Amino acid sequence: MxxxxxxxxxxxxxxxxxxxxxxxxxxxxxxxxxxxxxxxxxxxxxxxxxxxxxxxxxxxxxxxxxxxxxxxxxxxxxxxxxxxxxxxxxxxxxxxxxxxxxxxxxxxxxxxxxxxxxxxxxxxxxxxxxxHPSALMTDLTRRGLPGTFAYVIISTLQIIPQMQSKAQTIIAAQRSRGMETGGSLANRVRALVPLVGPLVFGSLVEVEERAIAIEARGFTSRLKKTSLYxxxxxxxxxxxxxxxxxxxxxxxxxxxxxx
Amino acid sequence: MKLLNSIKKDFNTMTWVLIPVAIAINVVIGQIVMVLKLPVYLDSVGTMLVGVICGPWAGALTGALANTIWGLAIDPNALPWWPVALLIGFVTGWCARGGLFRNTWKVLITGFLVALVAAAASAVVNMLLIGGITASGSSLITVYLLQTGRSMIDAVLTTNFLVEPVDKISTALLAFAIIRGLSVRYLARFPRPENAAVEKNDLVALIIGALVFVVYVILVGSFFNIMFLWVGLAVSAILVLAVVLISVLKKA
Structure with a gap:
């Protein structure tokens, strides 16, 4: 991770x-x-x-x-x-x-x-x-901020580096197949779709699995949750x-x- | 109560899970665009995506959180601009709910409306916190306009109305392309899949799309004479009214 x-x-x-x-x-x-x-x-x-x-x-x-x-x-x-x-x-x-x-x-x-x-x-x-972002979120959640906000902020901070490394891989892969990422404006615009497509669709597919995973852990439960810290x-x-x-x-x- | 229900409708578990991914999409596409040195930002694709398939309130939340997190993790200079991002998400969702995200021409209109709102909002933030001239490249236009004797607020507004439509319309088109690539089964799990139901281009949408282009040309004219700015805004206000009327009539 x-x-x-x-x-x-x-x-x-x-x-x-x-x-x-x-x-x-x-x-x-x-x-x-x-x-x-x-x-x-x-x-x-x-x-x-x-x-x-x-x-x-x-x-x-x-x-x-x-x-x-x-x-x-x-x-x-x-x-x-x-x-x-x-x-x-x-x-x-x-x-x-x-x-x-x-x-x-x-x-x-x-x-x-x-x-x-x-x-x-x-x-x-x-x-x-x-x-630490987690400390801030834990404290705010204790004070009544909905736990879903804490989830969004903390998991975004985890997802961004993952997606950045995925983007690097995709850029390298497409370059090795001969895609130009430089040159004229038209060239560079054409390069956008093969870079963005795999990245976005790949991460959107994960959304469904993740939703099931957090549902299984009581994400939408209304009971009061306790904190480890x-x-x-x-x-x-x-x-x-x-x-x-x-x-x-x-x-x-x-x-x-x-x- | 109706408002509360409308807010609640936007948020199910899929929404909460999509928001972090959408924010990451914003950040990463923004960085890919920088690598490719394109003359746009495209840093709100994810926000628009959430706005369309989950609704305006979810879109607004995504925008605000996206800027907060961008500020938290990458560059604190992004923090003061969160109201602009919030409005981008909200207006996109609101347009999509009115059926303006179903074919290419309508998406063009959405992008343009979002651009108008974003331009006005970022002018306000700019004037209040930064004093007019920011550190972005488009400030060179502002500076040029100041030299021709414009007042600061005129110059900032003109700059924004020139720069924003290009960026926001491209962003909307990219978000539309992504939505069209998703399966109906997948979209159906989000709160507002009907917003993304693709329909064929029709004549009305085509005409409105062409009008948007005309308005943009008028706005470009404001680069030379401030009168064009107000004319352009007046025409676009009429346009917005017409679009709203059409969508109301169609529903009735």
């Missing part, structure tokens, strides 16, 4: 041992505050004093920085450059070259947007690095969640008051 698809890094740290819901709440609190707060530097401060130190607390700083470098920096860098160059309006000109005119206002606006995106995505990366939910967790909720309310209130 191929390894499950996830960012999760198993370490023992204070941040890892928080309840998954608390961590998820932290992520959403950071995002809401970053987007609603009326102060210009809020998102930067959240990243510098919230997300980044927490990555060190969770002892995943190396993986965190690598993931941010790979997933976040190219995207935000591109957005920052494009928005600085092309956001309309702005009075004070910073510099201009060729047909481009960069103003102080457009750079400021671009930085604000990018810092918010940075908080949003990096908070999720931190969450994913320190929380206990996920701790301490007083600290509950306190933190209320505290975060308070912060979010304050931030939204500040936004409303500031207009």
């Amino acid at each position: 191929p390894e499950k698809l996830s960012f999760y890094i198993q370490r023992s740290s204070a941040f890892h041992s928080l309840n998954p819901l608390t961590k998820l709440g932290l992520v959403f609190a950071f995002i809401v505050i970053a987007y609603t707060s009326p102060f210009y530097w809020t998102a930067t401060v959240i990243f510098g004093l919230g997300v980044l130190p927490l990555a060190f607390v969770g002892r995943v700083q190396r993986e965190f920085l690598l993931a941010a470098l790979r997933l976040l920096v190219p995207v935000t860098g591109f957005i920052f450059i494009m928005q600085s160059l092309f956001l309309p309006g702005g009075e004070r000109e910073l510099f201009h070259f060729w047909v481009f005119r960069v103003t102080v206002e457009s750079v400021a606006q671009a930085y604000l947007t990018v810092s918010r995106i940075f908080v949003m995505i990096s908070a999720f990366i931190l969450f994913l690095l320190t929380t 206990e996920i701790a939910d301490t007083r600290l967790d509950r306190g933190l969640r209320w505290f975060l909720l308070g912060l979010v309310v304050l931030s939204v209130a500040a936004r409303v008051l500031a207009g």
